[in-house]
Amino acid sequence: MRKSLPVILAVLASVVIWLISNLSETTSDIVSVQVVAHSNLVGHSDVAEESVTIAAVVSGSGFSLLNLALSTNKIVDVTFDPEDLTNRDGDFFTIADNTLFKYASSIMGPSVSVKSFLSHSVTFRFMREAYKKVPIVPVSFISCSPQYMPYRDMVISQDSVYVYGDPVRLESLDKVLTKQIVKRKVNRGVHGVVDLEVPAGMRLSEGQITYSQEVTRYVEYSTTAVLEVRNLPEGRKLTVFPSVVQVTYRFVFPISGNPAQNAIFYIDYDEFVNSLGGKCMVRCDNSPDVAICWEATPQMCDCVESSL
Template sequence: MIKLRFLNISYERGRQILLFLFCLFLAFIIWSIHKLSESYTVYMQYKVTASVGLEGRSSEADSENLLIVRGKATGFYIIQHRFSGVESRVRISPDRRAVRKRAGVKDGFFILVKDVNEKLIQSFGNNVFVESFTTDSLFFLFPGQTNKRVPVKSRFSISFASQHMLASQPRVTPDSVTIYGESSLLSQIDSVFTKGIKLDNLNSPAEGMAELIPMAGVRFSQGDILYYFDVVRYVEKSWVVPVTFVNLPPGAALKASPAEVLLYYRERFDSSPVEQSLLGAEADYLEFENSLSGVVKVRLTGEQRGILSWRAEPPFIEVRNAVSDTVK
């Protein structure tokens, strides 16, 4: 028989002791689970968040005082409630007539617990069997708020399949929302943004919903918008055209260098082709007058119906006075 050197305990005896201790520990765990699964009557404290549609005021507020509840709950829930390190709270949406003004308190309101008794009980769900409420009134501050209309700015990252593009600007609905908050805060906001949306390899129209990025202390009239991308297939063509001038005063004459430009334009694949002979390129005399270098941007003229996009090569031309033949 093997004996432990220092304790003078045989190996077999030591193994029995360890097994006994393990069984004792296991029994304690089972007993603890059993006891914690039972229900106990205790007092618990909660912060109450009330959502009320008071006109011109914050949509929700936390109670200044705590709601004290006497009720039954499992040992597990009681331990979680008391030692989680997070303030326990419940949310209710009382009727507006249950919210009363507090005399002498700016933005102050109160709610009688008896008026929202059922809503409070429902807010606990199956976690607590409420026996009674010790608190008789809940006090709130609903600060006054203003509102204004601001545009929605979208954040999209889009790529297209070969020979596909947008036929028009992305469309968002609505393109503006009403924001609510304190005046000092709203004065710093001139727009709201959508969360980023990435769409790759588009080859047909796309639509969906984009969420607005929340702002602390600000409420939106709606939290998301609809977007639509009109994606079409295109063909690209080119056409060499001479450069003409517009807004020329009487007696003025200009020369363009180069005198011709190459127009690249895109049109829908499934539409009637654009009549190239109706397209042209022009430069504006007024732009030439205001230019220090005599370099003017080329503009497209003629029948542009059906053209999705265009560019000129070169996009800028050098313009000279034909009489003196010098660069202005």
């Protein structure tokens, strides 16, 4: 027995070397994989109803093919772009084999190369779901450093989202909020990614969006303005108290001269007709583009109508 042991070890070593040598070589074989499709199709579930078998001729090392063969019962989750899926009939969506190559690495793994798929197309079933398209409302608290402030409205990457869930609950849903965006001591534009608040028991087509908020340095400028009256009918007179208001602007820094010299402040007679108690809001026309905001003091004026 002791004399035969070296022989046995030599044979085993030869077999191991032979296996390693052969498994290291590139070869081809037919491999099947169970795939569960995911996608963001409008009006349908985001997960296919059942898994589908996808078979392909692949090439790779013997080790890679052996690993694939040993994991044939493993289910692979693959996310497909909605644009790559064609609606053939009701809940059934098809992807052509030439497009399927985009997802070859996700389906078969990165260690092998797909030469061809055995089917010209693959079909998945995505069940219909009740849904509603609602606006996205950003929720933010942005405090700036002295002499800085937000400029213009916050810009978000998309203004609406599809919500999936119970039809009765969808009827009362009119918007989806973002999680709160909090920034402090800001002196430059801010941007980033924020998650959406998912209504309880519902699903969103998107989980997050990007946002961007301009921030600018400003300078305050105060002046007085004589109020005009607009839309006044012939034969009528509207007396405004006070007839001159103090106006405080915030302009984008720097400024030159008085950018608001062509601005017109007025009271709208049509607003007076529909008012309670004759109080009307001071309004502005032809405000300069560099004006971030303005405020009149007082903001509301008393108005009295009379005949000429």
